[in-house]
Amino acid sequence: MSATVVATAFGGPEVLAVIDEDVPAPGDGQVVVEFRAVGVNPVEYKQYGGFFGSDPASLPLHLGSEGAGVVVAVGTNAIGPAGPISVGDEVVVYRGEGTYAKRALQPAGAVLPKPAEVGWEQAAGLLLTGATAYDTVATTKVHEGDVVLIHGAAGGVGLLAVQLAKLRGATVIGTARESNHDFVRSIGAVPVAYGAGLLDRVRAAAPHGIDVAIDTVGTDEAVDVSLELVADRSRIVTIAAFGRAATDGITALGGGSPASAELRRRARGELLDLAARGEIRNVVAKTFPLADVAAAHRELQQSHPVGKFILIP
């Protein structure tokens, strides 16, 4: 049996419940992971909030696609992206299934070795935001000498996009609320406050222009400023403004597109290596016991501290 979080209906965090669930023996290409830490992401409250549909037949919803833990059972052909998986392996899971749990069955293809240098909580929250950030800088072909505008530079995805763009030799301007400006500076970007007057502030911070815009926020302000500043629309991407992308001819990136899915799969090993070498760092904002998942989701939907929320099963 395993403590497992499910959404019993569509709605707000009040629909979340922790239940005891059987964990089946792993079948072909499957393993069971006992999680030490689980990453929390906005997509999870969007799922039971009905953002992606609200078919009652899909209830109860199992939540979570990332985490870090120890393999406690393996099925036949338990081969991960880095090779055979064994009981006792310390692993990072992404893109897993129903990771909001003490123990859960996972596809072997989502299970990678956890570098010893990366702690449980850091590892649990690295790969969803990291792979998304990797997709944004790879798709916009960020390279040496580029000036890159990142909307939401202190967010989970944004802070990794800043660091990955810096590693490619770019100069980065990052939007954030005033109280996060020291943090944005600490990861190597020039901070600019979002809100009225953003366009002028970015122009002042980047007098020679902006080559690439990466929107992790999805507001009209972020899209409008990006369109104003970047002539080449193939170098503007958003991970949140899907409606605007369709009307304005910019690229919306989601794990559902085959190109993004492939890029993100390939990014996982590199992200773990970079984190192990200390070349990127993700930030753990807060940890919550699994039972406090609703409180974590309520807080994540508001203005919250920099970094990832992590559940401890």
Ligand SMILES: NC(=O)c1ccc[n+]([C@@H]2O[C@H](COP(=O)([O-])OP(=O)(O)OC[C@H]3O[C@@H](n4cnc5c(N)ncnc54)[C@H](OP(=O)(O)O)[C@@H]3O)[C@@H](O)[C@H]2O)c1
């Ligand atoms: N398409 C995909 O594949 C994909 C993948 C991952 C995430 N996402 C989506 O991307 C979004 C960000 O995810 P996340 O994990 O980075 O979330 P997060 O950690 O909660 O970060 C949210 C960011 O938004 C900023 N922000 C809030 N209000 C703003 C405003 N009015 N103007 C400008 N910035 C504002 C915050 O800045 P301050 O804290 O400085 O105020 C913060 O940096 C979510 O909608 C998520 O669902 C999409």
